[in-house]
Ligand code: HEC
C-alpha cells in the first residue's frame with residue numbers, strides 16, 4: 557500500500573518527468589524552438605498538422621465510442637453511403653487540399669531568396685563540415701570547420717557542396733533539412749533572430765561516423781561578427797615559445813600539413829580527403845565535428861588516437877608521438893587563435 561510520502565514522491569516524479577519532456581522542446585537543437593523565420597514557418601506547419609490530427613483523432617474516437625456504447629435503439633441512423641462519402645471522400649479531400657495549398661504557400665515564403673547579405677559555402681566531408689567565407693573574393697576569404705558564424709538578423713545564403721557522398725545539412729532551430737549532393741550546389745537560407753548557439757547535425761546517413769558529423773551555428777552581434785571575420789582573415793600566428801616552435805616542426809615532419817592547411821606558413825592541404833583548416837583552430841569551440849570540446853587534453857587525444865575517437869575517419873592515429881611531442885603540438889595549435 558502506498559503511504560502519503562510515496563504518493564507525494566510519485567507525484568513529484570511525474571511533475572519532474574513532464575517538465576523534462578517540456579524542456580526537451582527548448583534547446584539548441586530543436587525544431588520546436590524556432591529562432592529564425594524559416595524554422596518558425598516549419599514549426600507553425602508542424603503545430604497545425606499536430607493539432608489538426610489530434611482533433612480528427614478525437615472525433616473518430618468519439619464516434620467509435622458512440623457506436624460501441626450508445627443504446628442501439630437510440631442511435632442516430634445515418635446511411636452507410638452518406639457516412640462514407642462525407643467522412644471518407646469529402647472531408648479528406650477538403651482538409652488535404654487545404655493543407656497542400658497552405659504547405660505550398662509557406663514553402664514559397666521559406667524558399668524565396670531575397671538578396672542575402674552574406675553567402676557562405678559549406679562543404680560536407682566524411683565526417684565533418686568545411687566552411688568557406690567569401691570564397692569568390694580572392695584575398696578576403698578564409699576557411700574554417702564545423703562552425704558557422706553569422707551576424708544576428710542577417711539573411712545568410714548557404715551554398716551546400718559535397719566532397720564525397722550525399723549528406724544533409726540540418727540546423728533545426730534555424731531551417732529545414734537540405735540535401736548536400738556531390739556535383740550539385742543546393743542553397744539554403746538561414747537567419748537567426750537572436751544571439752545564440754545552435755547545434756546542427758548531418759541528417760542523411762553518410763557512413764560510419766555519420767552520427768559524429770555535427771556543427772554549430774553561432775549568431776552574434778554585428779560588431780563581434782566583424783571582429784571575428786577580421787581575426788579569421790589574418791594568417792596563422794607565428795609560434796612564440798620554444799615548445800610551440802617544436803610543435804610546428806612536429807606538424808611539418810609528420811605529414812600533418814599534407815592534409816591540414818595552415819595559412820601563412822605555406823601549408824595548403826594537398827590530398828582530396830583532407831582535414832579541417834587549422835589556421836585558427838584555437839578559436840573554435842569543438843573538435844572533430846562536434847565530438848569533443850576544444851581543449852588541450854582533447855587536442856592531444858585526437859592526434860594520438862584519432863581512430864579511437866572517431867573510428868574509420870580519414871585521419872590516422874599517431875600513437876608513436878610521445879606525450880612531450882603531443883604537448884608541443886597542442887601548445888602550437890592552442891596559439892592559433
Ligand atoms: C590523411 C590526412 C590527415 C593527416 C595526415 C592528418 N590529419 Fe588531422 N584530420 C584529418 C581529418 C580528415 C580530420 C577530421 C576528422 C573528422 O572530424 O572526421 C582531422 C582532424 C584533425 C584535428 C581536429 C580539427 C578540427 O577542427 O576538428 C586536429 C587538431 C588534427 N587533425 C591534427 C593533426 C595533426 C597534428 C596531424 C599530424 C600529426 C594530423 N592531423 C594529420 C586528416 C588528417
Ligand SMILES: [Cu+2]
Nearest residue numbers: 723758762769
Ligand atoms: Cu554526413
